[in-house]
Each structure stands twice: as C-alpha cells, then as structure tokens.
Amino acid sequence: MNERIHLIVHPSDQTQSDWVRLLLPMLQFMVPNEFQILPTISQIPINNKEILKRTKAVILQKPTMPGHAQTALMYSKLKQECGFKLLTDMDDLMWDLSPIIRSYAPPDVENIEQHTQITLRQVLSVFDAVICSTRYLASRIKSDLSVKNVVVMPNGVSQSLFGFNNSTQNRLKPDEKIRVMYAGNLGHTKEGYVGDFEGPWIPWLRENIEKGTFDFYIFGCPDFLQDLKGKFKSIPYTSTLQFPAAVASIRPHFYLAPLASNNFNRAKSDLKLKEAAALDAVFIGSDFAGSPYRYAPKNQLVPISASKDDLNNLFQNLCNPESFQQAIQWQRQLLEEKHCLHEDPIFQQNFAQTYFL
Numbered sequence: 001m002n003e004r005i006h007l008i009v010h011p012s013d014q015t016q017s018d019w020v021r022l023l024l025p026m027l028q029f030m031v032p033n034e035f036q037i038l039p040t041i042s043q044i045p046i047n048n049k050e051i052l053k054r055t056k057a058v059i060l061q062k063p064t065m066p067g068h069a070q071t072a073l074m075y076s077k078l079k080q081e082c083g084f085k086l087l088t089d090m091d092d093l094m095w096d097l098s099p100i101i102r103s104y105a106p107p108d109v110e111n112i113e114q115h116t117q118i119t120l121r122q123v124l125s126v127f128d129a130v131i132c133s134t135r136y137l138a139s140r141i142k143s144d145l146s147v148k149n150v151v152v153m154p155n156g157v158s159q160s161l162f163g164f165n166n167s168t169q170n171r172l173k174p175d176e177k178i179r180v181m182y183a184g185n186l187g188h189t190k191e192g193y194v195g196d197f198e199g200p201w202i203p204w205l206r207e208n209i210e211k212g213t214f215d216f217y218i219f220g221c222p223d224f225l226q227d228l229k230g231k232f233k234s235i236p237y238t239s240t241l242q243f244p245a246a247v248a249s250i251r252p253h254f255y256l257a258p259l260a261s262n263n264f265n266r267a268k269s270d271l272k273l274k275e276a277a278a279l280d281a282v283f284i285g286s287d288f289a290g291s292p293y294r295y296a297p298k299n300q301l302v303p304i305s306a307s308k309d310d311l312n313n314l315f316q317n318l319c320n321p322e323s324f325q326q327a328i329q330w331q332r333q334l335l336e337e338k339h340c341l342h343e344d345p346i347f348q349q350n351f352a353q354t355y356f357l
Contacts, residue, residue: 006055007039007356008046010071012062017091019240020271021133022061024158025342025351035352045071052082056356059087059131063123064094064116076126085128087355091155093140093267095120098260100195120145131354136290137267153354155269159341161244162278172253172324178214181252181281183243184272191223196265199286199304200311201258207308217250248279254318257285257293261304266290274340277331282318300327 009026011018029037046052058075060068075086095117097105105112124130124141129149132138138150172178189195194202202224209216209225209232216232218225225232238246255276259265270292276283285293287301294301299318302311317323339346 005035005037005356006051007037008052008055008058009039009041010043010045010058010060010068011041012065012068016240016243018061020155020157021089021091021153022059024161025156025348028342028348029352033348035348035356037352037356045074047074047078049078049082052078052084055082055084057085057087059089059355060127061089063088063090063127064119069119069123072123072126079128086126087129087131088124088127090130090132090137090141091269093137093264095144096140096263096267098195098262098264100189100193101264103193117144133269134267134292140263140267151354153351154338154340155271155274156340156342156344156347156351157271157274157278157335158244159278159343161248162275163244163248172319172321178254178319179217179250179252180214180254180256181217181247181250182256182258183219183247183275184257186218186220186222189222189224194224194260196258196260196286197222197224198260199258199302200306200308201256201302203308204311204315208312214254217252244275244278247275252279252281253324254315255279255281255283257283258302259286259288259291259293261286261288261291263290266292268292270295273331274335277335277340280328280332282324282327283331284315284318297327297330299323 009022011023023041026039026041029035029039060072063069063072072086079086095113097113102112109115124145124147129151130141130147131151131153132141133153133155135152138152141147141150184196189197205216206228208214209228217235218232219235219237221229221234235246257272273283273285273293273296282300283296284300284302285296287294287303299314302314318327335341341347
C-alpha cells in the first residue's frame with residue numbers, strides 16, 4: 001500500500017463554518033480511505049521540515065483571524081523547500097457586510113470593510129489557492145481581492161448527525177400539531193434591525209404564534225418576540241457539533257430560512273436548504289435576485305415584496321399533505337443529485353480533489 005497523503009488543517013475559531021467547511025468532512029478521511037489521505041487537525045503551527053516534506057497541503061482557515069497572517073507567512077517561507085501547497089478557505093463576504101453585521105464593528109475602527117479588504121489583499125497573496133463556498137463569493141474574491149486561483153467547494157451536510165434516512169416518513173398527521181423551526185443565527189437580528197427577517201416574516205410569525213397555529217422553535221429569543229415569551233419554544237444555545245442532533249430532536253415539519261437582500265447574503269451558501277432536506281423538513285426561504293435559494297421550487301420561496309397574507313397562503317398550501325410530500329421528495333432528490341451528504345462517495349471525491357489532490 002502506498003504511503004498515505006498527509007494533510008495539515010488549521011481551523012480558526014471552531015465556529016459553524018469551521019465544522020461545516022472542514023472539520024466534519026475531514027472526519028470521513030480519518031479512517032482508511034480510497035484516497036489514502038491522512039488529515040491532521042491542529043491549532044498549533046507545524047514547522048518541522050521532515051513532517052512538511054511528507055505533507056501534500058496545509059489549509060489555514062479564515063486568514064485574517066488573529067495570528068493566522070503570521071502563520072501563513074511562516075508556511076509561505078517553507079512551502080517551496082518542502083513542496084506542499086498552502087491553501088485557505090473562506091465562507092463569508094467580510095468586506096461587503098450586511099448593515100447588521102457592520103453594526104457590530106468596534107467603534108474605534110473606521111470603515112471596517114475597507115480595512116478587511118486591504119488586509120485580505122496582503123494576506124491572500126502568499127496562498128497557492130483560495131477555496132470558498134459559492135460562485136458569487138468566488139467572483140468577488142477574484143475581482144475585489146485580485147486573487148487568480150479561486151476554487152468553489154459547495155457546503156455539505158452530515159447524514160449521520162442530522163439523521164437523514166430515505167425511508168424516514170416525516171408526514172403531517174391530522175392529530176399532530178405542526179412544528180415550525182428557525183435555526184439561524186440570532187446575531188443577524190437585534191433591536192433596531194430586523195436583519196434577515198425583513199419582509200413579511202415577523203408579522204406572520206407573531207400572528208401565528210399568538211393564534212397557536214403551530215409550535216414555533218428557535219434558539220434563544222429575538223427582540224421581536226420578547227413580549228410573546230411562553231407562547232413559543234426557546235431552545236438553549238448549543239455547541240456547533242451538537243447543533244444537528246438538537247435540531248433533529250425537534251423533528252420539525254417546516255424549516256425557515258429568511259434572508260435580507262444584500263451582497264453579504266448573496267455570497268452565502270444554500271446550507272439551510274440542505275439542512276432542511278437532511279432533517280426531512282419542508283424548507284421555506286427568502287427569494288430575491290441572487291438569493292442562494294433561488295433554484296428551489298417557487299412554492300417554497302418568499303419574495304421580499306410578499307405580504308403577510310402571501311406568506312400565510314404559501315404556508316397553508318405546503319400544509320396540504322400532497323404538497324408537503326412533494327416538497328420532501330424534491331429535497332431528497334436534491335441531496336442525492338447534488339451529492340450534498342458528507343457520506344456520499346462523490347462528495348468525498350470532490351472534496352478530496354479540491355483540498356488534497
């Protein structure tokens with residue numbers, strides 16, 4: 001048997017993008033595999049030349065994180081002698097922020113986006129390639145940051161963690177109350193900013209929560225629901241690794257993914273749609289020019305210009321058992337045809353060819 005290809009992965013802060021982009025997919029290669037790949041995940045830079053000479057690639061995630069620029073510079077000085085590729089992975093358009101993300105910038109930093117863009121232009125020059133999650137993000141990295149070698153590797157989901165099973169029947173039962181879930185980041189909404197809930201989402205949610213039309217589940221409690229505490233299910237925050245199991249334990253019938261219309265969100269991936277499919281929950285998301293969900297069936301998409309009644313009609317239509325099952329079947333087909341599951345051999349092949357080979 002040939003010697004296994006060594007790969008060194010340096011995650012950033014082990015938040016969701018670290019797990020989704022690299023750590024969870026890497027688990028598939030921790031056991032003997034057809035690609036003969038042996039990943040090493042480490043927070044500590046490795047400067048041992050004997051190890052690096054046996055290494056195919058070093059992946060440094062989020063290159064603007066504290067200390068990562070210095071680490072990138074160290075590896076850039078060693079890669080020619082040792083023969084490895086230096087790669088980085090990006091998942092967000094950090095130099096064209098949404099208004100709410102921009103509002104979190106430190107008050108002493110003027111024009112955080114320009115500062116980030118200048119820093120990225122300097123840091124990315126030492127990498128052999130930048131890998132990212134969407135074609136729109138890739139186009140912005142090329143045009144805004146002057147990076148020539150940008151490769152797209154779409155996000156996937158873990159079948160084992162989300163519990164997806166083709167034989168699962170998450171049917172709507174006449175005697176069972178409908179469960180609706182929002183499992184997004186509440187950092188994308190705060191007092192004074194509706195954030196990703198722009199459009200009909202807030203009035204529609206408030207009306208149906210007050211009426212008790214369905215059981216609503218959400219991590220934490222957004223400002224716009226504070227006065228309705230006790231009428232919906234607020235789920236305690238959990239770690240990224242435990243997140244899929246926490247969501248799957250609810251067994252939601254519907255999985256909401258509101259997004260505001262801005263470039264930051266245009267660069268986002270369709271991860272929430274894939275999560276819904278892995279959960280066997282019907283996806284309902286925002287539709288606007290460049291939305292990552294635009295390819296979904298129109299009866300599962302909510303235009304920014306939609307009214308509360310429009311959203312309610314869409315929801316009621318999807319509550320029809322036949323429409324519900326059609327949506328579920330389309331989502332299952334999506335997972336199979338787009339090879340979205342980490343356990344899918346074609347996903348693993350695409351992942352290996354992108355990062356390793």
